[in-house]
Amino acid sequence: MDTIGFDIAHLLSGGMLVLSLLLLFQTRIIAVINVFALQAIVLALSVAWQAYLQQAPHLMVTAAIALIVKGLIIPFALQRIVRRLDIHREVETVIAAGPTMLAGLALVALSILLLQPSEGSVLTREDLAFALAVILLGLLMMITRRNAVTQIIGFMSLENGLILAATGSRGMPLVVEISVAFSILIAFVVFGIFVFRIRERFDTVDVAAIDRFRGERREHL
């Protein structure tokens, strides 16, 4: 493998990780959606570059799906939801941005520590470490945000990490990628419907309202 190919793949995966950290730091919902769209585009580039490196044209399909569905359709739809629901507010976080960033950095360190000594080629290894970090950051985002829309984005970002991990290793069949893409789309549809239903019933998309409705929310949370 030539070094320039390796470096570009590395750059793109690293870019995804930086964007994940940026997602954690955003304070406004529109900005979160934009950063997510940017991450999906970087993912598409990364997958396309992998397709070129591995001589696997079917990865191009994955890249196209990522670009069109996650980079364009979903962010557009989310922005529409936000506008229609009129929630251009600040993201309500459970933990302040500073500690969240620190936790995120610790997670990145953990994933590198975990995968650095493992077997396999350098590229696969680094790629997997980045992907694991993106997955963990997505999870972290899901549990540190109160707003349903930002939770959806955390979940989508997690899926981005999964796709990055899957395409980084050689020989993943197209069927898997397509099914992953569809599952994301369906999850998005389900989430979207849920968000509207929540809004209709509770006049807010703060998931704390659901907890309150279940009668299980404690006031100190």
Added chain:
Amino acid sequence: MPAVAGLACVAALFAIGLVAVAIGRSRAGTTVVYGASLLVSAIVLLFALTHLILASPPASVTLPLGLPWIGAHFRIDALAAFFLIIVNLGGAIASIYALGYGAHEASPLRVLPFYPAFLGAMNLVVLADDAFVFLLSWEFMSLVSWGMVVAHHRVAANVRAGYIYLVMASFGTLCLFLAFGVLAGTGGQYSFAAMRAGQLTPALALIAGTLTLIGAGSKAGIVPLHVWLPLAHPAAPGHVSALLSGVMTKVGVYGFIRVVFDLIGEPTPYAGLIVAAIGGITAALGVLYALMQHDLKRLLAYHTVENIGIIFIGLGLALAFRANGIEWAAALALAAALFHVFNHSVFKSLLFFGAGSVLMATGERDMEHLGGLIHRMPHTAFAFLIGCMAISALPPLNGFVSEWLTFQAILVSPQLPQWGLKLVIPAVGALLALSAALAAACFVKAFGVTFLGRARSNAAQAAHEVDQFQRVAMFVLVTLCILAGIFPGFVIDALAPVTRALVGGTMPQQAFLPWLSVVPIVASRSSYNGLLILLFLVGSATLTAAIIHRFATRATRRSPIWDCGFPLASPVAQYTSSSFAMPIRRVFGASVFRVREQLDMPPPGAMRAGHFQVRVFDPAWFAIYGPIARSVRSTGIFLNRIQFLTIRSYLTLVFGALVVLLLVVAAWR
């Protein structure tokens, strides 16, 4: 005996259990069920006796039942035949007793279906030759006996006893399950033949042995796993109590012998030390608990704990000797243990039958309300007295022979090379001696307070002798106690195939000695002849009586009994069971039993009555089971909170678990 015949009898017992569901309500149903159980048990007993005495080779059979493609394995060898004798002797005689006793059962349908099923399950445990069948029948045995423990379910204490029994039985089965898992290894060989052939590393053998000691020991009743036993055994009807205490605990001992002696293979000497030490502690604590009791059936149940301790001392010694290659001593210790298994099943059944008869005649189990029964129930009193003498190890009865043999095995222990064993086993012998002496005290109390003196209640005053079935059952056992005591050589000869199979040796001098003697090691060191002692006792007693009658007056004089200077007419003023136990309670009470004595003495001149209250606690409850129950409860309350978290908290839990696991993986490398 082909194993198929045994299985056919087990199937017959299960069938009787099913039939009992249909006919249990009718009055004849009781007679039919117990009569049929008696017949089937007697058939198996005969088969097993011939198998053991003729020293037949092991016979096995595989039935296409149970797990697909594996089948169910059954086998009868010398050990199984011996325990089949124990199970079916107890079963047959309990059935005779139940022909009389069961007729008075208030709700026979709560006992009748379970009784034959219980006998069948115990037979099946002994016949099983793979882990699956063994565990299945073991658990079935626990379950049907639980059904009979809670037969009188209107009494709250019985339901509680049943609950504790169920918990302990499940725990024991779980331990056995894990033990067989270790024995089967990663290959998953569940037949005993494969386990016998397999070789375990010493560490695995130790784990399997410990798990078996806990699992089978909780069924047998070793301290501190005995807590269910004094609650559950008295709760059942009389004949079932006798089976639970006299026979089912022996099935527990069988499980231990089968796994540790037969399946695990070569033991380490210190494993024997652990077993013997636990046996010694069990024996001493069991009899001390028994002395504190004033409920007759509970006293007997605690006394079972003591006898199980004696059996485990013998088994531990056998393990230690076998590990050092001293086969003849191992055979001596094992023969002592097995002989005691037989003896205990006989006299404990006898004593429980006696207690059942007393309960039936008076409605009382509390000794403080009994007394003077020897006048109204002379036959029961005589049978109970023989049982008391046998269990107190008085010659020439059977209990003496097995305890004496155990002592002989302890006296050989200086031949062991390990210093730890040399030092600890004499201490175990001291515990055994202590428990033998205390057992005698315990049964002087049990017999004296129950049958001698004057009646302490109207119920005891109005007691009447029980019917002929119960008396026949008790006198068959009395005969067995005497015969096994006088002719112990025959029993030991019959045990030779078992010891040869398990420890590879027999008692060297014993084979078919003339004059019915027992010689454990060599004749110059020690020997015992029950017949000689019987003749001496009969002769000297006759002579003494003759001399007294010759030189003293023959006239019968009636005079008031000596009343210690207090001519108080009330029977309450008699020596009671708690006053009998008082000296021992004072010695051991504060430390071992946490005895609380409360004396409320009115000041001089006050007219109210004084009160004296004694409360005795089983230390196993507050030292072991109390903390366990409290920690389970607090863990449960804590986990209960997790059920009502928010979605985000659940996600956090998942995330936290993932990160912790990843950290573990990272730290592992």
